[in-house]
Ligand SMILES: [Zn+2]
């Protein structure tokens with residue numbers, strides 16, 4: 688069968704399943720040898736893992752359908768490319784780096800723009816973190832506009848299927864950082880996104896939340912001020928600030944969309960405030976605009 692870049696995650700599936708089985712065996716059959724930093728939130732719970740697997744299946748179906756339109760759009764835009772880039776190992780390495788830059792901004796926007804958070808919240812709503820959490824994705828990413836973030840690469844002149852391959856390889860890499868078993872990895876922590884950095888990303892502790900948006904390379908967080916190191920004295924508390932106590936894949940996929948539209952169409956608000964619910968950060972509410980409050984300003988200035 689011909690190699691198809693959009694199927695890279697499917698090609699990797701046997702390795703992913705092997706890692707899940709190995710991690711389950713280590714956690715549940717070798718519990719006595721468990722390193723101190725591994726919390727109970729690493730444990731596999733049938734309903735959580737089953738829900739993650741269902742979400743992965745739904746996501747793959749959604750992506751397969753969206754890929755038809757997105758690849759056609761990329762191919763059409765490629766006709767208007769700015770440069771002719773000849774395919775080589777070097778051009779692909781440059782593409783991997785630029786792709787990762789685009790991924791960083793996609794991921795940061797996914798946390799700070801509610802229209803995008805409505806999809807991405809699915810990945811964060813489990814209170815557990817293990818390899819199976821990587822499967823926990825939403826089928827609504829194409830509606831949130833994930834595909835927009837890689838358009839510049841096609842317009843620059845990178846061949847669309849190579850762009851798709853670079854995105855898929857990054858997503859495949861990111862499977863391996865969803866584990867608590869692996870502790871810090873020495874020099875690699877400085878350059879790569881690692882399990883330690885990504886544990887911080889999945890944590891809801893105020894010190895960790897909305898940090899470490901990296902895909903493959905952690906350099907972007909360091910450059911743009913969103914990097915935080917995992918601390919031994921501050922274990923990660925996983926999940927989201929408004930915990931969702933459900934394992935129903937459809938509810939997990941749709942609850943934030945429901946809440947966003949409810950916020951936009953309910954209450955006594957101006958049209959601008961209603962509209963703002965779609966693009967403001969997820970926690971934004973009209974009354975949050977009344978900040979900064981005078982007492983805080985006084986307290987800070989010592990008055
Ligand atoms: Zn995230």
Ligand SMILES: [Zn+2]
Pocket residue numbers: 810821865885889
């Ligand atoms: Zn993750």
